[in-house]
Amino acid sequence: MTTTTAPVAAPAATHEAGSPSGLWSWLTTVDHKRIGVLYGVTAFIFFLIGGIEATLMRIQLAKPENTFVSPDVFNQLFTMHGTTMIFLAIMPLSASFFNFLVPLMIGARDVAFPRLNAFSYWVYLFGALFINASFFLGGAPNTGWFGYSNLTSSQFSPGHGVDFWAVGLQILGIASLAAGFNFIITIVNMRAPGMKLMRMPVFVWMTLVTSFLIILAFPVITVALVFLLFDRLTGTNFFQPAMGADPVLWQHLFWLFGHPEVYILILPAMGIVSEVLPTFSRKPLFGYPVVVYSGIFIGFMGWGVWSHHMFAVGLGPIADSFFALSTMLIAIPTGVKIFNWIATMWGGRVELKTAMLFAVGFISMFIMGGLSGFMHASPPADLQQTDTYFVVAHIHYVLFGGSMMGIFAGLYYWFPKMTGRMLDERLGKAHFWLTLIGMNVTFFPMHFVGLLGMPRRVYTYAPNMGFDAMNMMSTIGVFGIILALLFFIANVLKSRASGKPAGNDPWGGSTLEWAISSPPPPHNFGTIPTVHSLDPLWAKDGAEITRTAGQVRGPIHMPPGSIWPLVAALGMTMLMSGMVFGWYVGIPGLVIMLTGLYSWSFEPCD
Amino acid sequence: MTPSRRRSKPLRLAAGLLVLGALALAGCALKDYPQSTLTPHSDLAWAIQHLLEQLTFWVVLIFVLVEGMLIVTVMRFRSRPGSPEPKHVHGNTALEVAWTIAPALILTFVAVPTVLTIFKTQAKAPAGSLEVKVVGHQWWWEFQYPGQKIVTGSELHVPVGRTVALSLETADVIHSFWLPIVGGKRDVVPSRTNHIWFTADSVGVFPGTCAEFCGISHANMHMKLFVDTQKDFDAWVAAQQQPPIEPDSTSLAGKGKAMFLEVGCAACHTISGLSPGIIGPNLTHVGSRTSIAGSTYPNHPEYVSQWLANPQARKPGALMTNLGLKPDQIAALTAYVESLK
C-alpha cells in the first residue's frame, strides 16, 4: 500500500482502491486494522495450541497413575500451557482488539506509530514461534510459567528449555512494550476533535491503563530474565544460594511483574464488556466516571499486592498482613464495576444476542473467580490453598471465565465490523452455552479437589486420595469446551462463506466505529467526526456523524506500507535467539536488524 | 486452642453449615479424603479453618446475592416485543456510594480476623515445644530431632497434644512442606530457615506432600505424619535411638550388610556406626518405616527390591543411582534393609 490519495468519491470506491491484497501487502502492512486481524488470527491459533496442551494434561490426569504422557512431557505441557495462554493467546488477543478498535473508537486514521505497530506484531509472531520451537529442539521449558529460581539454574535445569523460555519471554516483552508505548501515545494524542478523555469509550480507557501497566511491568521481568540468563550463560550469582543470593528475589521481581500482568489480562476484557452491555441494554453505561476510575484504581493498586503469591514463603506477619489488606482492597473497585454493569442492564431492554450472553457470562464467571481470589487474599487460608487446584480453579475462572469470555463477547460484537459479515446467532448461542457448561464442569470441581488436598503441577496422583471422580469430571468438561470451540470455528467459516452482510451498524452501537462501513476503509473516516458527548452516535448529532463519517473530502494521506518492520523484527529475534543457538545465528541477526532499523529510519514516510 | 469446638455464634453456625453443606463431600470423611484441608486436627489447622469458615460465609453470601441480582436483572429486563425504549440514566451517586461502602464493610469483617490469625499463627512457638528440623530434598523429606538425636526420612512422628515447632530448610531447590491436617504450607527456601508450629489434637496417620513444583518427581515427594500417644511416641523415640540392628553375618541380611558397604550404598546413606553418607535418607532404622522413597513405595520387601533394582522406575528422576544390582544382591540388600527395624 502506498500513499492513498483518495479521490473525492464515494467511500466504497476509496475502499476498493486502497485495499490491495496478496501476501506482500500483508507482510508490509502498517494498517492498524490488518495488524489487528493478524494479531487476532495468530493469537487464536496459539489459544488452540495452548488448549490442546491443556487437553493432553487433562487426559493424563483423568485417572490416577495414568501413563498417557511422561512426567517430563507433563511438566513441559503445563509450563507451555500457562506461558502460551498468557503471553501468546490472551495478551495478543487483547492487542488485536486494541489495534482494530482504538483508532476507530477515538476517530483516528491510524495509530500514532504505524510501523512500530507492525514491528510489534512481527516480533510477537517470531517470539512465539521461537519459544514453541523448543518442543522440537531438545525439549520445551519445564519449570512452570513463573519459573521459580533456583530450580531454573543450570545446575537443576540443564538443557536448553529454560533458555528458550527466558529468551522467548524477552522477545515477547519487546513486542508488548512497543505496543504499549504506541497505544498510550495514540490514545493521548490522536483523538478526534471534541473527544475529551472523559468522553472516551471505556474500552479505550482500559487500553490506556493496560498499556501503562505494560510499559511499567515489563521492564521488571526483563531485568529478572536478564539475571536468569546471565546466571545460566555466564555463571553469575544472582540466584545462587551458595554465594549468598536469595532465590526469593526472583519471586519478588516476577510477581512485581506478574500481578500487574493479570490485570493486563483482565482490564481489556472489562473494557469490552463495558461496551457490549450498554449496546444490548439500549442504555448508556451506568456511572461511566466511576467505572473508569475503578479501572484506573485497579491498575494502580495492582502494584501493591504482588506478595500475595508468596504467602507461603515466610515473609513475616507484617508483610503478610500488608499484602493481604492491599489485595482485599481491590475487591472494592472491582465490585463497583460489577454493580455498575448490573445497573446498566437494570431498566434497560436487554437483548440476549450472543455477544451479550458472553458479556453476562463474563460477569457471572468473573465474580466466581474474583471471590476465590478474595479467599486467597487471606494468608492463613491461602496457606491451605496455595499451590493446590483451588488456585487452578481461581485462575481459570478469572482467565477463561473472565478474559476469554470477555474476548468472545468482543468477537461476536465486533466481528461484523472487522469482516463486514454477521456471525450466525444459533451457532453462537450453542457456542456460548457449551462454553459455559463445559468450563464449569471442567473448573468447578477443581475448587474441591484443591481443598481436598490435590497439589497443582503433579503429573499423577495416588488412587486412594479421593481425587479420582472430580478429576475425571474435569477431563470430561474439556471436551465440552472443545465442542464449543468447534461451533465457534464453524461459525466463523460459515460467516466467511455465506454470512449476512453487516452494514455499518448492525447492533445500534453508540461509539464511533459504527458510523463507518464494515469493514472500514483503510483511512477509516472520510471526515473525522467532531465529538460532543460520551455516546456520540446516540446523541442528537449521531445521525449527522454517521452521515458525514464516510464522506471523503479532499486527499487523505495514509502512511505507505513497509517491509522494514518485519526485517527488523526478524533480525531482532535472530539476534536474541543467538543466546540459545550461538553466534552464527546472533551475528547475522544483528546485521539484519540493523539493516531493518536503518532502512526504516531513513525510509521516506510519504 | 482446645480440640473441642464451640460454635455458639449464629454466624459461625451458618458458616459451618455452609462449608460443610457446600462441601458435603468433605463431610469429615477423612477416610475418603485423607489429605483434605477441611478436616483440621491441630490448633493451627483449626485457626485456619475458622477463618476459612468466615471467608466462605461472606463469599457464598456475596456470590448468591450478586449472581442473583445479575440473573434477576437479565430476566426482568429482557427485551420483549413492545418493550419501551429505556430511559438514558447515567448514574446515581447515592447508589454508587452504597455499593462502594458495602464491600468495604465486608472487607473489614474479613480483614480483622485475618490479621489476628496471621499474628497468632506466626508468633514464636511456645517454650518447651518439641523441636524438629525439616530438610527438603529432591524428592524426599528428612526429619531431624536435635533434642533426641534422631534422623529419619519421609515419616514424621509427633506426640499428640504437645506443641511441635518445625524449622524448615532445604538441601537443594524450593519445596513446600504441607501436612493439610495440621495446617498450611511453608516453603523451604535455600538460604532461609522457616518456621511453623502446631499442636496435633488427635492420634492417627495423615498424608502430606510437597506443594511447590521442584522438578520432575515433584508429584512423588510425599510424607506421612504419625500423631502418636505420648507413650507410643516415647517408645518410638527410644527405638530410634538404638544403634542399628546387627544381623547375623551368615544370614541373608548379614550378607546384605557386607554388600551395603561393597556396592556403594554407604557413599550416600547413613547407618549409625556403619556409614556416613548424607545424600540419601538415613537408613539406620529404615525397616521401621511404613513407606520409603518419599512415601511412594510401601515398605515391603517386594517394593524395596523393586526400588533397589531400578529407583527411577516408579519415581522418575530419583537421585539414587541405579547400581545395576544382580537379583541375588538385591535379595540380600533387601533383607538387610528390612531388618533395620
Next chain:
Amino acid sequence: MAVAAHAVPHAAHPPTSTGLNSRKMLFWAFLGSECMFFGSLIATYLVYRGRDQVGPHPHEIFSIPFTSFSAFVLLMSSLTMVLALAAIQRGDQKKGSLWLAATALLGMTFVGGQCYEFTEFFYKGLHLQTNLFGSTFFVLTGFHGTHVTVGVIWLWTLFTLAVRGKIPKEKALDVEIAGLYWHFVDIVWIAIFTLVYLIQ
C-alpha cells in the same frame, strides 16, 4: 527505540489532540519505562549489598576520586548537550555540531573511564562471577554503560547530520529527543554514583 522514534513520519500529521508532539511524548513514556528498568537493577544491587561471604568488597576496590571525575564528566556532557540543543534551536548548526561532538567526546571519556575501571577491578579479582557484588555491580553499571554507548552512537549520527547542514531549526526536535535520552542517562548515573559508590 531510538531508531524507531526517528522513523515516525514528521510531516502531514494532523495536529495532535494535546498539541504535543507524539514522538516526544513517546520518548517521555519510554523514559518512564526505563525508570522501572533501572529501578529494578538498582533495587537488586541494594538488596544484595553486604551479603557476600567472599571479597573483594566495594570499599576495597572503589576509587572515589576516579569515579567522581567520571561522574563530573558525564554531568558536564549534559551541559554541552543542552547547549547543542540551544544552538540548533537558534538555527546555528555549526555551533550545534560542535557541542554535539563535545557531548559525544565527553560520553566517550566516560565510557573509556568505565572500561578502565572494569579492567582495574578485574585485575583486583572482581569478576562477574566472583560474588554477588561482582554480578550486581557489573550488570548494573554495564547496562548503564551500554546506554551511554548507544547515546554516543546516536550523538555522532546527529553530528554528521548537523555538519552537513541537515538539522535545521525545524528539526531541532531530533536533537531535543536525543538530549532527553542523554540527560536521562546522566541522571541515572547521579543515582548510581550516590547509591553505589558513595553510600557503601
Next chain:
Amino acid sequence: MTDHEHGEHATSEHAHPGAKAYVGIAVILTVITAFEVAIFYIPQMHPVLVPSLLTLSALKFTLVVMFYMHLKFDHRLFSWLFVMPMILAAAVILALMKLFGVF
C-alpha cells in the same frame, strides 16, 4: 513538522533559559558533586552521610530534569509521564529493601 508543533515550540522556547543559565546550573551541579565527595571523606559527617547524600543527589537529579530536560517549562503531561513511574520505581526499591530487611 506541523504548524502545531511550531506553535507548541514557540511557547516553550521563549521560556527556555539561555546558555548563561545552563552554565550556571552546571556550576551548581559541580559544586554539589564536590560537596558530596567531600562529605564522603569527612569522618565528622558520617552520621549524616546517607541522608545528606540522598538529599544532594536528589537535588542534582531535579536540577537536570527540570532545566536540562526542560520539564519545568514543558507541558505538565510530560512531567506526569516521567515522574509517576519514577515514584513507582522508588517505591519498588524501598519496598524490596524493606522486604529483604536492609532497613
